[in-house]
Structure formats: structure tokens, C-alpha cells
Amino acid sequence: MQDPIFKNMLVLELASVLAGPSVGQFFAELGAQVIKVENAATGGDVTRTWKLPTEPADTDTPAYFCAANWGKESFALDLLQEEDLAELYALVKLADIVIASYKPGDAEKLQVDYDTLKSINPHLIYGHITGYGPGDARAGYDAVVQAESGFMYLNGEPDGPPTKMPVALMDLLTAHQLKEGLLVALLQRERTGQGSLVQVSLLESAISALANQGTNYLVAGYPPKRMGSEHPTIVPYGSVYTTQDGKQLVLAVGDDRQFRRLCRVLGVEDFALDERYSTNYNRVRHREEVNEQLRPLILQWERNTLLQHLHALHVPAGAVNTVPDVFQLPQAQSMLLQREGVKPGIRQVAFKLAWQEHTEVSPPPSYKDKRNSEQG
Structure with missing residues (x-):
């Protein structure tokens, strides 16, 4: 078996919730070292607090967090503290990719924007997720973008209300767009030696994914409507x-x-x-x-x-x-991330390379504030 494709690559994840972390897990599954930089001032990724009634109150790796955080190391920093920011900058010098999900303006305030980090590491590739693009300061939330992009209007029965989809599909679509952009940027760097900024937004990713429903309106002049699970141009x-x-x-x-x-x-x-x-x-x-x-x-x-x-x-x-x-299907069984003593996870990498097998991935990390670790 060949070495993982991204062995010796360092990815810094300055992102939370689902879109950015999904991209981080993608690189982890392909062999990269992924350091999840969590906000020490707020207790880390907010999804550590998103728990089902069936989960223990004291767990810091609930099911939602586990959906996108396999294969990573957790490193808690308060970037408003000069010492912590210096520690991040030391990592940036060694990093290949930074994944960020700050709303416009916040990365600059924290001094972790692309221009600042590029001055530390000119070869850095910086992937930045926003809700609506760099010119709109609103934070992006999947449910809101589902509504604003037309997906919610189209989803549901004809005589029923607009309905949110049961997964954060806008986040997942955005994650795929960012993966593609980062892979293109890696190819460009391989050819030119130059780093780059890759920007993606939830709203633009959603609009792109309207696909035939969008062109039904743009090309055919037909405003799509709710049809339940029916298809507008194929029956049955x-x-x-x-x-x-x-x-x-x-x-x-x-x-x-x-x-x-x-x-x-x-x-x-x-x-x-x-x-x-x-x-x-x-x-x-x-x-x-x-x-x-x-x-x-x-x-x-x-x-x-x-x-x-x-x-x-x-x-x-x-x-x-x-x-x-679903998880009884043989295809689903092959998509599971498994480690002894840990509940299974789901792979972000669904493709298979003929020359490479899946690598073993570590389970989602517990929250580790570096200061607590030092004291321990």
C-alpha cells in the first residue's frame, strides 16, 4: 500500500460546526495532520454542546461533533491573547492549508486573515467560508440559507409548508466546493510554488446546486414549485x-x-x-x-x-x-470509520483510489485547553 496522498501535510482548522470541519476531516482521512484550533474563550467548537437527549450531559464528543471531526488533534487557543496568537503563528509557518469560517471582518480583527498569514507563510493556501461572500457581514446559518436559496421553498408537499431538509445540506455543499477549490489551489502551488486564497460562501454554493431547478426558470421560464418527491420533467x-x-x-x-x-x-x-x-x-x-x-x-x-x-x-x-x-447496507458498512472502543463515524471520502486503501483515522478528539494540559 502506498503512503497516504497527503502524508506530511499540515492543515490548520480555524472553523467550527459542519462545513469547515468536514473539509478538515476530508484531509485527515487522506493522511494529513489536521490541527483543530478551538476557541478557548468559548469552550471550543459549539457542536460539542449540541447533544441528543440520549447522550450524557458531560460528553464533549457528542454525535453531531463526531460527524466531522475524526482524525484531528484539538488545540484550544484564545487568539485575543498575544501569547496564544504567537503559538498559532508558529504553526502557520509550517502549515500547508488553513481552513477558516469567520464572518467578514472577524479574521482581520483577530489577525488571522489571509493577508496576515500570507506574510508569515507565502506558500500558504487559505480556504475561507462565509455565509454570503466577503462583501456581506452577516453570519451564515444553514437553515436560513436553505430558505434564502429556494431549497426550503421547493422542499415539501405541494399543499404543505416550505420544509427544511433534515441535514445541513448547504454546509455540506459548501464543504464540497471548498474541497474542490483547495485541491485546485494545491495543484496550482505544485506548478507555480504560489499559495492562494480560496473563498466560498454558503449562499453561492446553494445557488450553484439549484442545477436543473434553476435552469427550469432561467432557460424555460418555469418557476419551480413544491412537488413532494415528484420530478418536474420525468414521470415516474x-x-x-x-x-x-x-x-x-x-x-x-x-x-x-x-x-x-x-x-x-x-x-x-x-x-x-x-x-x-x-x-x-x-x-x-x-x-x-x-x-x-x-x-x-x-x-x-x-x-x-x-x-x-x-x-x-x-x-x-x-x-x-x-x-x-441504511447502515445495514454493505456499501454503508464500507463507509464507516471504526476504532476499538469508539462508536463508528462516517467517512467524508466516498471515492476509492485504485492504488490506495483507506488509512486508519483517529477518533474525534476531546476538548483540550493547552493551559489545562500544561497544568496536568
């Missing part, structure tokens, strides 16, 4: 159906051949030949009629049996799983 795609055993499945029939195969499995091949339903364009125009026909047919089957028949004919379909169901 995302549609959820209940089976005889009270379980649910979803169909993702992307073309007319797949629709004909679906109808064959359900024993209604003539339905696929009907001019109203034979093409996706017409099925979109007759969406409700398609669903009304399919619901009672699917209700006659047990879910696992129907899925087996559909998969055999390469009709895209799957069970609506609970989260416990």
Missing part, C-alpha cells in the same frame, strides 16, 4: 408507492424503455403503448393519471418481491429505508 421519477406489506418504494424511471419494462413486470404492457403514457413527455403531461394507474398495481406486491423483479429488468427502483436500514 421520485414517486413513492406503498406495497401490500405496508412498506414503501421509490421509482426512478428515466426513459421510455424502462417504463415499458415496469409495465411488463406489473402485467399491464398495454399501458405503456397508450399514446398518453408511451413517452416521457406525455407522461409528464398526464402525471396524475400515471400515478393513479400505478398505485393499485404496486399495492398488489410485497416490496422485496417487486424490487427483485424490477432489478432483474434494470428498472430503477429502491426501498424507502430508515437510517438504521
